[in-house]
Amino acid sequence: NAGVMQNPRHLVRRRGQEARLRCSPMKGHSHVYWYRQLPEEGLKFMVYLQKENIIDESGMPKERFSAEFPKEGPSILRIQQVVRGDSAAYFCASSPAARVGRNEQFFGPGTRLTVL
């Protein structure tokens, strides 16, 4: 059973470009969470999605950031018009549907975004 997969592992963008980060949850998991780790800071929650639904986006900046988890394919975190402050490690986690509130979250290796 493959773990949570994220790609790319490293992404370099110039200011103003778009960044697309992909996350494939573990097999059998239908819940996806995105977290951001800024340099020298702890991980902060961004958004929680189920298939075709955004359940909680309370941690996501209101502008330039969006997330989706389509019926088919990976979850996508999209950052438009990137700025230097978006440079961070973005982690995706997944959990199975049953007993949602109590389930363990399994993390991917992260995507390290560098904005020049």
Add this chain to the structure above:
Amino acid sequence: KQEVTQIPAALSVPEGENLVLNCSFTDSAIYNLQWFRQDPGKGLTSLLLIQSSQREQTSGRLNASLDKSSGRSTLYIAASQPGDSATYLCAVRGAGANNLFFGTGTRLTVIP
């Protein structure tokens, strides 16, 4: 709002020592608490998950305890090895919350 604190921020010990990492959280209404390991430039590896109804969990040389009423957890590492060198993160899932709240971690260095 849940806040998670980890002390110390960094710790160096000689190989073979037993050590304790501390985690405290402000809101005791939690579903569970997870301890993770993060190696430099890498992702998170889940070490132990303690449900709110449990007091401790053990895996190999690791033992994690949970005192929900006082808002504390400890991670005990026995007979430390250089390969244990990493940052250890504590995270809690609040009751009714969808996400984990993370501490800023303890950076452990085990000296051969």
